[in-house]
Amino acid sequence: MTEELADHWRALLDGIAxxxxxxxAFAADLMRCRDLPGLAATEPAGSAGVARHWPEAIRQSPLGRPAVKVTLGLQSLGHGWRQNPNYREKPPHPDFLANYGYREWAGPDAGFRIADFRLGILVLGPHTTYPAHQHPAEEIYLPLGPARWWREGGDWAEHGDGDVIHHPPHLPHATETGNTPLAAIYLWRGEIAKAAAIA
Structure with a gap:
């Protein structure tokens, strides 16, 4: 890993923290990631079509924020755009897979290897509903642009850059984009091995 990439990585973690x-607990996990060695990035065949939304999703964000700005330097880190295997097997709706994907920077099989924590970025295309889903991991989202968010027991609400969205384990939640794509940094801790499933 180059010194420049290491600087981007630490700046990203500091910006998130x-x-x-x-x-x-999430902040402590981030600090454990500071000195992880970065692995060479690879882009697998069949990388998610959502990558086409990446540039606009980032443009929606105020680039003065460190946690946003350095994502540009880290966009090739990891192993390409991924999709939840549960959704690939049974897409929630016909257009979902063309407008959904994530790139994981830290995790058990990510660019920065750590066994019990995940850090990455989710991208959703415009006019996309990520329907109610749940997972055993505890989760934080940091949206980098506007979207509507829902969690069980509450109403739909608009959230955007600067907001912190926390989901306890097994709490059903959903996201809906408007006219622009969404990029949202995510953090998972706890039981991270099991993928999300539609609620």
Whole structure:
């Protein structure tokens, strides 16, 4: 890993940590990631079509924020755009897979290897509903642009850059984009091995 990439990585972690004050366990996991060795990135065949939305999703964000700005330097890190195997087997709706994907930077099989934590970025295309789903991992989302978010027991609400969205384990939640694509940094901790499933 080059020194420049290492600097981008640490700046990303510092930017995220500054946004998740009060979530001490997640912040501690981030600090464990600071000195992980980065692996060579590869782009597998059949990478998700959602990659076409990446540039616009980032443009929706105020690039002055460190946690956003350095994602540009890290966009090739990891192993290409991925999709949840549960959704690939049974897509929630016909256009979903063309407008959904994520790139994982840290995790058990990511560019920065760590066994019990995941850090990456989700991208959804415009006018896309990510329907109610749940997972055993505890989760934080940091949206980099506007979208509507829902969680069981509450109403749909608009969230955007600067917001912190926390989902306890097994809590059903959903996301819906408007006229622009969404990029959202995510953090998973706890039981991270099991993929999300539609609720």
């Amino acid at each position: 500054a946004r998740i004050t009060g979530h001490d």
